[in-house]
Amino acid sequence: MRYQVKNVLAAQAELGECPVWSVREQALYFVDILAPALHRFDPQSGEHKIMPVPEHIGCFGLNEQGGFVAALRSGVCLLDEEGIITRRVAANPGEAAFSRFNDGRVDRHGRFWCGSLWEPQDRNGGKLCRLDEHLRLTVEAEDIKISNGLAFSPDDKWMYHTDTPNGVLYRYPVDDKGDIGPREVIRHFVQEQGGLPDGAAVDCEGFYWSAMFDGSRVIRLNPVTGEIVDEIPLPVRWPTMVAFGGPDLKTLYITSSREDRSAEELAAYPQSGDVFAVEVAVAGLPEPLFRQA
Template identity: 80%
Template structure:
């Protein structure tokens, strides 16, 4: 089908990431990792609020008790809705000087997953972590360069995860308690053939939507076969993540990056760093909220 992509917010983020739709407030939260800030966008009024934070902010999740759970460079914290730290939960299990948190979300079981990246990029030094209801952080997976694309199937049987520089998408079987089994490779990607998998979301039919970094598109793929079944061309080359929003969860929001781009590249793609929206035919899933003891 033909998609109409709209630039809904001239955000000009350095590294826009982790869009998150709040079904209660009907607003979109997202972050700028490298010009560190928490953003709140109300599409009904156009209001855009920005709260700077003191350090790189990787990913966020909604809390059952209100406010947000976030993964900052130094570790995991609770924030209020104005970006103020109200409680520190856990330290970054990697070397915070060379490793920061990146993509993540709350899972259907109410736990917060947060992945990290290894900034020197000379080895697979990233980690995939989980914060449980007891507020204990554990490392669930390693052997990745940049942890990305975390999403969960509607039936809670599968977790999906990507490693962007290595161009691979994985899936993990989940047992009834949500514990992951051995990871399986779903698909390998080649940057020169349409970009690399970045942030993602799963729709209500179980298909996986991935922002293809350096690929100027979002793809929808079958999470079992890895086959691409649809794609949305974009006016930016470096999309970063997608989220389903709107009252019917059929508006796909897309963040983007302008990090490390040359003047010539930004002249060619002047909307880099902005927030986009496109109507799609299938609804997404409401984001779960973090629950703790």
């Protein structure tokens, strides 16, 4: 299938990440981790709202009670509709001076999962955490350098997760309580052979769509065999994450980065940091809402 990729928002984000489609609002939310800010984009009107936050914001979820649950550098917080912190609920379980939260999402049981990265990258110091309905944060997995690519199978039996610099896609069995079993390797990636797996989403057929950082593409992958069954070439080298949106959830939104890029690199890829959209044949799944007890 030939895809037409459109630049829908010239955000020029330093590190655009975590696109989340609100079915209720028919709007796309995403973050610029390093700005730091939460963004809202209405594709119909073109309205773009930027809500600054006081520290690095790695990921967030839409809250059933309104506003957001978000993983900031210092820990997990609840934010109101304007992105203002209303409650700090859990501290970063790592060393906040050397680690920050990164990729994450809400599962279909209403729990918020958030992973962290180890900034020195001299060891696997990242963690994968879960926030339950009682606002208790627990560390569920470690031995990670940069936590990324968190997504769940349509039947909720598997959780997918990538470690970007280590170039690996895992899956974990997961039960209704959110307890995960031993991880399995689905696929290893080599940066020089098409990039490394970053943020991701799963479609209604259970296939895994991954933004390939430093690879100028998004891939659709069989989550059992690891086979790449489709890909979308992009006009940027550093895509970061994908999200399904639009009225039929067949619009794939893609965020991107311009972090730490030279003037020469940005001249070659001037749209770096922008948000892109492409129509795909298979719909995604509605993004769940975080539920508090």
